[in-house]
Amino acid sequence: MIFGIAAIVPALFFVVGVVRDRRRVRNAVWLGVTLLLLLLWLLFRAVETEGWPGVALGYGFVALLLGLGFVLPVALIANGVLVLRREGFGLANLLSLLAGLAIFGVVAAFGFLTARTGPVVDAVIGSLLVVAAYVAFLFVSLLLYSIVYGSLGRRTGFDAVVVLGAGLNGDRVPPLLASRLDRAIRVYEHGVGAGRPPLVVVSGGQGPDEDVSEAAAMRDYLVRRGVPDDRVLVEDRSTTTEQNLAYSARVLAEHGWQGRAVGVTNNFHVFRAAVTARRLRLRMQILGAPTAAYFLPSAFLREFAALLVQNKVGHTVACGLLVGLHLFLVL
Template sequence: MHFITIMGLLWLVSIGVFWGVMKYKPRTLWSGFSFFWMLVFSGLLVVTIGFQYSDWIVRHQALFMALSVLLGVVVLGLLFFPFAVILTFFVQGIRILFKEGFRWSNFLSLAFAFGLLVYVVAFPLAFSGASSPVGVLVYGAVGMAVTYLLSVLTIFCFSAMLNLIHWKKRHDLDAIIVLGAGILQEKVTPLLASRIDLGIKLLYENPHAVLILSGGQGEGETISESEAMYAYCVERGVDPNRMRQESNSRNTEQNLAFSYALLDDPKANIAIVTTRYHVFRALALARRAGVDCVGYGSKTKWYFTLNALLREFVGYLALTWRSHLRMLAVLEIPFLLVFLMAGLFN
């Protein structure tokens, strides 16, 4: 079979797998994983076609120059991508500290940028002259762990992005659950307001839906978040008969469980509305609770999104740490075996 035909078939299979995952298991990391491999096989197919028709391409100077420039841009992009990521997280990490305050959670972007810099630059330099087998094995084992975590982070970001995409408007929703966020005493914050505005928009697009406003009373808040959200909606002309309040939840899991308990139909078509960076973990929690739903994300500031996305990733790892620890243990087995064999022969 011709090599280009094989690559074409693999490309079609990758598209089919991606489509199947997005249809049946979109709220898992399989969505990002299948999307990644679809991109890989798409790139391989393009390269294969380029080699197959290289003579024809060379004869067309304009096309050859355009493809050469494109290839150069791709290669340079891949080479400088780690440093671009480090610079982006460093700059945005500084911004969030100045704009949102010097809280520990706001140092995630800076810590990530510093960690990447150490791994990309300092770590290889430290072990470049390592001559002992132990040093080489430590370098390989740590490199494998970091590579695995960065790969999972990439797939997590792909999965989060894919679960924000809706190809067409929904008009069959029965319930729209807006997840609460912190309020200033009785006042809705801009971040929470963007969630509510998106929930109201979806409510008007789904004439048979109810809007469930979910959030209890936190520290420094004089009323529950759901009460503040309800008042915000009433001020904007939302029909009170189409709203329900859930005022006892303290976290996302309780948001989902307590809001789901307010529904009359356990098979209702449900949409969860939260900030974009939070959608995927909310959907993962809903899946674990057996709640079938889709997610919608409201906009927020870019510098805040990067830091919050890292926080969400840490939260996701906390939910699934056992499976990732097992996978990492399997990947580290070769290094352990080499280390043991080196010890036996010495």
């Protein structure tokens, strides 16, 4: 009962945070704490409940542990192999494979810990498990909140649409970038139907393996699909998400624009782009475009790593405090 009551507090912080600004990372943390407390409440209910409800809850937790410890890493490894075959070798494409192997490593470490090899070894392995638990908690929290963020807020009624760039194939728009542009076209067409055609800013510079800038290729894509040339503004200097947003806001300001803007990117990138927009103090929410299913695990892991790096000092301190508490209790 105490865990169920305790879950009310972070749930209230979560609701207030979402109402005040959906783009806060702390909203994801409050959501994760709420769900963790509810999970603990269900676990204790399973222990205390007699009859088939308690048995069902018990089997449910066993299935959850088996899924997290064995099914999930196998699926991640298989996905990693698929991504490498389709996208080629690269650190970003290795992430789901490495994550699957890491989960197996955590399971092995937990099994080794139960062998009781000595206080020092137990303390070291326990510290690694504490860090792994912290990272897993953050990942699940951010993943779930990314889904929540993408399902909230308005979808239409914007005066400007900023399309964040992605890599080209020479001078051609690949499917990942095309999905962003198609989402922007739908937002634009809705604005036309409402009598308020928005400006569309295409944002992206030219990479070393690209024949033209991303913005130029994106502009051509939009014009070929019916967006008037005079409604498309080009920002062709940016190379990062932060620059996409900051330089595009500057382009809009130079054209005297005032109104409600929205950024468009792929669904896996939505929350990090929103957090970046908030850090830049831009009054801009982000919409997501669909992504090929096989690409999502690696893409979400990459976004998670980028969010961790944005506040690496805070996460390092948090891990240090948790490890210190563990060592104090164990030694």
